[in-house]
Amino acid sequence: MKTGYLINILLILLVLLFNPFDKQIEAKDIQLGGQLDVSLQGFCNNEIGFAFQPQANLDLELFLPRWKNNEIKCAGTFYTNITENKIDFFWKRLYWKHRFEHLHLTIGRQPVSWSFGSLLNPVDYTLGSVAMDEEFSSKYQDAVEIYIPVNWNTNLSVVASLPDATKDLKAGLRGRTLIKDFDLTFNYVQEQPDGEKGIEKRFGITAKGDIGKFGVYGAFGFYWNRENQFSLLAGADYSYFFQKGNRLYLQAEYLNIPPGLLSQITGQTMLVTEEYFDKNMHLFVSNISYQIDDFSSISLTSFFNCSNGSKMFMSSYINQIKNNTALEIKAGLASESTKYSDINSSPLNLFPGESYQLFLEAGISYVF
Numbered sequence: 001m002k003t004g005y006l007i008n009i010l011l012i013l014l015v016l017l018f019n020p021f022d023k024q025i026e027a028k029d030i031q032l033g034g035q036l037d038v039s040l041q042g043f044c045n046n047e048i049g050f051a052f053q054p055q056a057n058l059d060l061e062l063f064l065p066r067w068k069n070n071e072i073k074c075a076g077t078f079y080t081n082i083t084e085n086k087i088d089f090f091w092k093r094l095y096w097k098h099r100f101e102h103l104h105l106t107i108g109r110q111p112v113s114w115s116f117g118s119l120l121n122p123v124d125y126t127l128g129s130v131a132m133d134e135e136f137s138s139k140y141q142d143a144v145e146i147y148i149p150v151n152w153n154t155n156l157s158v159v160a161s162l163p164d165a166t167k168d169l170k171a172g173l174r175g176r177t178l179i180k181d182f183d184l185t186f187n188y189v190q191e192q193p194d195g196e197k198g199i200e201k202r203f204g205i206t207a208k209g210d211i212g213k214f215g216v217y218g219a220f221g222f223y224w225n226r227e228n229q230f231s232l233l234a235g236a237d238y239s240y241f242f243q244k245g246n247r248l249y250l251q252a253e254y255l256n257i258p259p260g261l262l263s264q265i266t267g268q269t270m271l272v273t274e275e276y277f278d279k280n281m282h283l284f285v286s287n288i289s290y291q292i293d294d295f296s297s298i299s300l301t302s303f304f305n306c307s308n309g310s311k312m313f314m315s316s317y318i319n320q321i322k323n324n325t326a327l328e329i330k331a332g333l334a335s336e337s338t339k340y341s342d343i344n345s346s347p348l349n350l351f352p353g354e355s356y357q358l359f360l361e362a363g364i365s366y367v368f
Contacts, residue, residue: 039363122231123204131267153178168192182209229258295320310336332359
């Protein structure tokens, strides 16, 4: 167990010692819940051909009742570590939160993300912690957060954390407000990337609101250590409800980003050949989903990199078999132009000039 986790556990024990639960709270108020995910994943590339591997994740959370202005969260995941052929454990939440009169203080392992509904986010606290409607382990940080509510629509957050990949302190500041029905945020992050020299500083602005029946949003990022590079994001979404209650949801966005950010903001979901470019990349991302009924839905996510010709398509089908059991099937295809890659190490050469990688997953989740 990492030193940071031990510190978090000791902190929580001290809080329990000096802030005991209310005498009216009984043992029955403490509950354990979670979710079990079991799946079979299939891959196809030229190095291993066709391969299948089982995956299993067990999310557990200990639900502790709040007392006075204190709150403790304990949640973690047991997962199959295929690389080391063992069962491993990862803390998602292990923190204490206290609500003071004018601020909220959270200390320990906690989720830290400044997502605002976009498929990709070039100005998050940790780039790529949430991407393509998926969240990654980098979202969870050993951190201290101070949240200051100014009024009902304005607040300020200050975060200091120790990312797993480095021992150097990372810090961020975020302000949020509402102007003419548009949700605006301003943020600043300072960190030292693992294995690199110098401090990375970045500034970001996001905006989100409605224009007619469409939701619109955008982001601007500026990066000091990347030769004063910048990023732009512009997106829109639309929902249509049929008479039977079925829902069609459309979302699309355009990004103009420095090449060094591509592998970070996509959460390692794309084939990346960004080292061949010294100018900003142009990306188009879209998602379409259809709610078949109250228990099932289908979706298709697509990604186009206009700068190097890489593409990705990811489809999924979800069916709620029972109240606590769901079936999910995913299929994906990723490709890139061999013009920017080593053809000997490319995934699967189905057609001249392009390399492909195929992906298929079928799984069942059980909530308890």
